[in-house]
Amino acid sequence: MKLSAFGQRFSRHTGTRDLMDDLGAAMARGGSLMLGGGNPAYIPEIEACLRGELARIAADTQEFRRMAGNYASPAGEERFRDTLAEVLNEHYGWGLTRDNIALTAGSQTGFFQLFNLLAGPTAEGEMRRILLPLTPEYIGYADTGVTAGIFTSRRPEIELLDERQFKYRVDFDVLQPGEDVAAICVSRPTNPTGNVLTDAEVSRLTAVAKAHDVPLVIDNAYGMPFPQIVFTDITLTWNPGIILCMSLSKLGLPALRCGIVIAREEIVDALTGMNAVMSLAVPSVGPVLLQRLLGSGELLRLSREVIRPWYRKRAEQALGWVHEQLHGCDYHVHRPEGALFLWLWFPGLPITSQVLYERLKARGVLVISGHHFFPGLAEDWAHRHECIRVTYSQDEATVREGLRIIGEEVRKLR
Numbered sequence: 001m002k003l004s005a006f007g008q009r010f011s012r013h014t015g016t017r018d019l020m021d022d023l024g025a026a027m028a029r030g031g032s033l034m035l036g037g038g039n040p041a042y043i044p045e046i047e048a049c050l051r052g053e054l055a056r057i058a059a060d061t062q063e064f065r066r067m068a069g070n071y072a073s074p075a076g077e078e079r080f081r082d083t084l085a086e087v088l089n090e091h092y093g094w095g096l097t098r099d100n101i102a103l104t105a106g107s108q109t110g111f112f113q114l115f116n117l118l119a120g121p122t123a124e125g126e127m128r129r130i131l132l133p134l135t136p137e138y139i140g141y142a143d144t145g146v147t148a149g150i151f152t153s154r155r156p157e158i159e160l161l162d163e164r165q166f167k168y169r170v171d172f173d174v175l176q177p178g179e180d181v182a183a184i185c186v187s188r189p190t191n192p193t194g195n196v197l198t199d200a201e202v203s204r205l206t207a208v209a210k211a212h213d214v215p216l217v218i219d220n221a222y223g224m225p226f227p228q229i230v231f232t233d234i235t236l237t238w239n240p241g242i243i244l245c246m247s248l249s250k251l252g253l254p255a256l257r258c259g260i261v262i263a264r265e266e267i268v269d270a271l272t273g274m275n276a277v278m279s280l281a282v283p284s285v286g287p288v289l290l291q292r293l294l295g296s297g298e299l300l301r302l303s304r305e306v307i308r309p310w311y312r313k314r315a316e317q318a319l320g321w322v323h324e325q326l327h328g329c330d331y332h333v334h335r336p337e338g339a340l341f342l343w344l345w346f347p348g349l350p351i352t353s354q355v356l357y358e359r360l361k362a363r364g365v366l367v368i369s370g371h372h373f374f375p376g377l378a379e380d381w382a383h384r385h386e387c388i389r390v391t392y393s394q395d396e397a398t399v400r401e402g403l404r405i406i407g408e409e410v411r412k413l414r
Contacts, residue, residue: 006146014143033402035390036366038191038340039254040227041314045306046252049298053289067288074276075268076103080287083295084260091225094238096262102271103282106257107221107247112144113274114217114243114261118182119150128182129376130217133205134170136343136373136387138191138219151376152181158383164323165335166345168193170201177212183243184209187219189230189338192373192389194315196232196337203237210241215263221247222339226294228303229311230338240264248286250340251299251307258286311340311393318342318392318399325403329410340393343370344406345386350413352385359409365402 003011057063066077075081081098088096104110119128132141132153141151154175156168168190177184184205189196197205202218209216222229224236227250238244246260261271275282293299315336322333322342334343349356357369370387377384390406392399 009146009148010143016140016143033365033398033405034394035399035402036368037391039391039393040250040252040340041310041393043252043306043310046302049293049302050252050289053293057288063288067284070284071281072284072287073272074281075272076101076275076282077284077287077291080291080294083291087225087294087300088238088262092236092238099265100262100268102261102263102268102275103287104259104261104271104275105279105282107219107245107249107259108140108144109257109278110245110259110261110271111141111219113271113278114245115141115144115150115183115185116146117267117270117274118215120145120147127180129180131175131177131181131184132376133175133184133186134168134190134195134197135375135377136168136190136192136370136384137185137375138187139368139372141185142372142375152178152378153374153376155377155379155381160332161335164332166332167335168195170197170205172204172208175208177208177214181212181214183215183217185217185219187221188234189222191222191339192341192368192370193334193343194336194339194341195334196230196234199235199237206237206239206241215241215243215267217243217245219245221245222250225300226303226307227251228300228308229340230308231312231315232337238262243267248290251290251303253286253289256286256289257283314392314399315342317396318403321400321403325400325407326410327407329407329414331410340391342390342392344388344390345383346388346410347386349386349410353388354385356388356409360406363405363409365405367402367406 057067078098081101084101085096085098088094104113115130119130121127129150129152132151134156135153154171157171159167159169161167186197186205206216224230229250244262248256248258290299319333319336330347332345336342353369353371357367360367368389370389371384374384
């Protein structure tokens, strides 16, 4: 079969495909210690609430038709967008309307649309790029460009902390966006590391973006005001120069595929046009399921009182298990400030993190090799081959046993 350039690019093996292949196979066959995926935890109180809301909607003919029987606007279900604008205005005073909000068929699709809307070859023959001011960054960004090479990124500063922890910080001395930069993008909290950019870092990035007349894209999939999987005190920021992206997945609804983009109206209008061409309309199941909970304040209460404490407790437990099970290894762990992951760094690792991933997979432990998380970093850096990402969202026995086997494998190398 002879494929187009597009077909060749998007049918090849990538880190994202490997991650999802592993996740799907592990879920289907069972028996693996799944520390590699980003599937949120099964939290009984959250599941009970969502099942109850689903039953209420299923019993209401009009609501069921709204959820499953009618096309929504290409910008997304209008009542949900109205409610979200009202809630964000109440909490943050942003002055949004539904015209500032577009829904997408999952955050991954939303970033594909956004990045290709802003970056890539122009009609004038120039190449525009997305600047990632701090890597490692989300694995899902790496292969979203219709054209290769749409990312450029910078190495972070590494601050060593007590108790074998460390933290990445934006190195503003090397940031220096070029004329080819179309947007600056960060995730907060950051997948894979659990890093949370400080308010001061976000403020400086906002100023840099404004000075270069480009938008600042903030991936807020784990952040405020839902699902609130963030363990530090931060301020959520938006203005017309920011594109703020949110998600329903980490509330416990990854299969419903609903991303949220909050931006100035011309960007939302462009995404609406792309939605219409790509899928006619975006799914309404998630928005209809959550609209009443969002408007009543119950969704934010559950995020604050159930979801955030659950993950904070598990992060603290997992950090203790790391120190217990990796005793005798030379390691550091990024300070967990949010999201679902621990980022383990083995300085001087005598094999690459990809080989370590393969050895762990052979023993039934699925992690993600760190080298996948450095899109757009042109320079060679040994650090990118010394790290792995593990999730702590699975059950306690799985996480602890997986870390025990990781410790065994790394100790063998010493």
